[in-house]
Amino acid sequence: MIDNSKSLGRLSWTEVAEAADRNPVVLVPIGAIEQHGPHLPVHEDSIVAEWAAYKIAELTDGEVDTLVAPALHYGHSPTFRGFAGNLSLSAETLKAVVRDIIESLVQSGFKRIVLVDNNGGNVGPVSGAAVDCRRDLGVLIGHVYPWQLGYGLMRDVYDDAAAVYGHGAEPELSAMLAIFPEQVDMSKAESGGLNSESGWTPLSYADAKIGDYTVPGTVYWDFSEVSKNGVTGDVSVADKATGAEWIRRVMGFCAEYVREYDRNTATN
Ligand SMILES: [Zn+2]
Known part of the structure; x- marks a missing residue:
């Protein structure tokens, strides 16, 4: 998968x-x-981010001149600190590291940079670094988030997307089965639900049901306070074919994003 001709490193x-x-x-x-969850590796977001960057380079080969920088494997995951293997940078550190990487690329002569960022906790610090670089260095930073795009682009694939979507479940589990099947242990896969011992009705990471309202309220739990196994969603519908569809749709969007970025920054 790694096309050496696209590797900056x-x-x-x-x-x-x-x-x-x-x-x-x-x-x-x-x-x-x-x-x-117990069935997926802790470096999942990183290996998929790197895979996605090379896949984008492959899909746009011959149209867009791309280079893939060495991956930043560490991100910002404060909500999962109650689970072993959570090797997380602080928001301030991640923002500073991303800013330093962009600044170093600019110092090396590069002007066009797209971040292939694959973790929700990263978005705040990474966006902060990117807008600071627009202000301070003049560079326009692009950003794609494959896992998040999957939620938006895969809804019609499932009978009830809301029931199967989740952390360690769909669509990331199917994507992992298609991309890195040897790193998934389906014998340990269990579906997850959210549950609070202190009276809340948790709906997602930081959302709680409030009375009869259809709009949730926000509560900043550690995820381990509302989930025993770290999983939300249904793991039973995952399969390789669905993962292949995830690759087609999500990587199709990302490739089109990079074509658009390339056109609109050609004179930068
Ligand atoms: Zn993740």
């Missing part, structure tokens, strides 16, 4: 300088190390 400094002169779009994978 494999270039020498003189080759990086030559590559920057071509004004390519640099794809920067950003992940997280956090739990996704």
